[in-house]
Amino acid sequence: MISLTFVMLVNVIPLWFIFISYFYNFYTALNLSFKAWKVWLVAGIFCLSDFAWIYLFGSFELEKISFILIILLIVSPIIWKKSEESFFKVVSICLLLTGLHLSFTILSDVVSTQVVAMTGIGMEGYTKSSLLFVSIITYLVQLIMCLLLNLFLRSNRGRRTVKHLFQTPGVSWLTFISAILMTVILIGYFFNYYNFLLGKTGLAFFLLAVYVFFGLVFGLSLGILSYIRLYQDKLKAAEALLIQQQSYNRVLEDIQQDVRHFQHDYKNILSSFYLQLKEGRVEEAQVLLEEKFLSFDQNVSYNIKQMSFLNNIKPMEIKSLLLTKMLQMEQKNIKFQVEVMDSISEFHIETEDLVRCLGILLDNAMEEETLTEEKTVHFVAYQDDSTVTIMIKNHLQEEKKIAEITQEGYSTKGDNRGIGLSSYQKILTKYPNVLNKTVVSDNQFQQVLKMQIS
Numbered sequence: 001m002i003s004l005t006f007v008m009l010v011n012v013i014p015l016w017f018i019f020i021s022y023f024y025n026f027y028t029a030l031n032l033s034f035k036a037w038k039v040w041l042v043a044g045i046f047c048l049s050d051f052a053w054i055y056l057f058g059s060f061e062l063e064k065i066s067f068i069l070i071i072l073l074i075v076s077p078i079i080w081k082k083s084e085e086s087f088f089k090v091v092s093i094c095l096l097l098t099g100l101h102l103s104f105t106i107l108s109d110v111v112s113t114q115v116v117a118m119t120g121i122g123m124e125g126y127t128k129s130s131l132l133f134v135s136i137i138t139y140l141v142q143l144i145m146c147l148l149l150n151l152f153l154r155s156n157r158g159r160r161t162v163k164h165l166f167q168t169p170g171v172s173w174l175t176f177i178s179a180i181l182m183t184v185i186l187i188g189y190f191f192n193y194y195n196f197l198l199g200k201t202g203l204a205f206f207l208l209a210v211y212v213f214f215g216l217v218f219g220l221s222l223g224i225l226s227y228i229r230l231y232q233d234k235l236k237a238a239e240a241l242l243i244q245q246q247s248y249n250r251v252l253e254d255i256q257q258d259v260r261h262f263q264h265d266y267k268n269i270l271s272s273f274y275l276q277l278k279e280g281r282v283e284e285a286q287v288l289l290e291e292k293f294l295s296f297d298q299n300v301s302y303n304i305k306q307m308s309f310l311n312n313i314k315p316m317e318i319k320s321l322l323l324t325k326m327l328q329m330e331q332k333n334i335k336f337q338v339e340v341m342d343s344i345s346e347f348h349i350e351t352e353d354l355v356r357c358l359g360i361l362l363d364n365a366m367e368e369e370t371l372t373e374e375k376t377v378h379f380v381a382y383q384d385d386s387t388v389t390i391m392i393k394n395h396l397q398e399e400k401k402i403a404e405i406t407q408e409g410y411s412t413k414g415d416n417r418g419i420g421l422s423s424y425q426k427i428l429t430k431y432p433n434v435l436n437k438t439v440v441s442d443n444q445f446q447q448v449l450k451m452q453i454s
Contacts, residue, residue, distance in 0.1 A: 018139060019043035021146035022101055028153040029093050029162050030085060031430045088176065089166045095179035096165070100149065101142075102186050108141035159350070164229070171225045178218040243320055250327070312340040313381070317351050318358070322379065325362045334366060334375045341382040348388060348451045349434055353427050358390070360424045361447050365394035368445065372397055390449040396440070 020043040027039070080090040112134050152158040165175045277285050306326070313319045322338060329336040347354050365377045378393040428434050433452040440446075 018101075018142050018146060021143065021150060022097070025097055025101075025146065025150050025153060026094065028150055029097060030090065031159075089172070092166050092172065092176045092179055093162070095183050096175065099179060099182045099186060101146065104142045104145040107145065108138045111141045112138040163350075168225075168229055171229065174218070174221055174225060178221075182218070237316070243324070306338050309338045309340040312343045314343065314345040315347065315351055317355050318347070321355055321358055321362075325359075325366070329366055329369075329377060332366065332370055332375075334369045334377060337376060337378050339378070339380045341380075344381060344383050344388060346388075347390075348453055349431055353430070357424050357427055357449070358392075360421065361392045364421065365392055365445070368396060369394050386453055388451045388453065390451075391446060393444060393446040396443045396445050 020040055023039050023043055077087075080087045115137050116134060153162065164171060166172050310319055310322060313322070326336045326338070362377070362379070369375050369377055372395040374395045376395070378391070380389075380391040380393075382389055425436075428436055431451075435450040435452075437448040437450075438446070439448070
């Protein structure tokens with residue numbers, strides 16, 4: 001007779017590694033930074049607690065159920081407190097990942113059962129060596145599946161999938177409800193789990209079939225909603241492109257209008273210029289030249305140069321944002337100087353988050369410049385081998401402390417009106433590859449974003 005102690009010894013080390021991969025997947029899905037030793041320690045405590053449950057109560061049936069309950073009642077609140085994400089999103093991710101990992105358990109059992117059937121191991125009763133062999137096969141399959149899941153979550157496609165599942169309106173609720181239903185089914189299945197392994201299918205087999213059915217329904221529903229969302233995103237992209245083209249057309253129309261005015265006046269200007277030179281009024285001719293010819297050349301060259309710099313930014317959303325802010329500042333008589341020295345196709349941060357960050361910085365700069373005499377905002381972006389750098393600089397009406405500016409609720413318009421820079425800081429905490437720096441000196445405020453190229 002194989003003792004319970006031997007079963008625990010056979011399972012403790014590989015199960016520890018599975019718990020480690022489990023928590024790695026949690027942190028990866030939520031974009032949380034973590035220290036490896038803490039994950040290993042928590043996984044070890046979790047693993048020992050799991051076996052303590054079996055040893056104290058002698059119940060393999062309740063072991064998987066206790067695992068699910070600990071995830072919901074202990075792990076979810078802890079991760080939620082650290083992640084600053086909504087509790088709804090954290091619980092949804094915990095439920096879905098728990099379901100996936102328990103599904104890996106089912107898959108590994110199916111594989112190990114097939115291996116036993118093909119090799120004949122355990123046909124005459126399990127020995128310690130045969131049980132060890134089956135355990136190795138079972139946990140090896142689980143580890144491979146966990147590692148594949150982690151690689152997927154780390155990829156750009158995986159990040160987009162997590163964002164789509166847990167943040168898209170409609171889809172997030174479908175994910176949450178499906179995760180709850182599938183978790184309830186899993187609780188029922190694992191309550192009869194070991195009876196199923198011993199060949200007593202009955203209710204466990206039925207629940208497994210229902211679980212697979214709900215999984216297929218969830219996948220189909222998700223596919224339909226994703227298609228609808230994709231169509232909506234295409235419409236938004238088309239609208240953004242239209243706005244961008246309208247902005248371009250407006251700038252080109254301004255240039256064309258300047259040229260027309262100059263064409264209309266240039267004969268009279270040349271006549272006046274010629275007469276002044278002929279009469280020896282050189283200083284007056286010089287003033288006329290600067291006022292008419294040089295100012296025209298500067299205005300047209302400036303607009304053309306701005307369009308050329310904007311063309312170096314390839315993501316349409318960022319380009320549209322800059323064009324929109326350029327027009328807004330023009331209406332407020334603020335000069336928006338854009339310098340993009342290199343062609344930049346990727347900023348190594350989610351486009352939506354970068355748009356929010358730049359929108360906050362440019363709005364703050366525009367608000368502050370309305371109070372100053374200079375009325376100029378600078379936007380500079382360039383790329384080298386390892387980083388993409390963005391700098392936004394504006395003037396300050398008065399010297400301010402950095403700690404004061406980044407507090408939630410700070411605003412030059414009054415108390416509790418501003419949440420911009422504090423939100424900006426929170427967004428950047430999700431990206432360990434992004435460094436931000438704030439410099440206040442000589443009545444100038446400068447924000448620097450450095451995005452490491454992975």
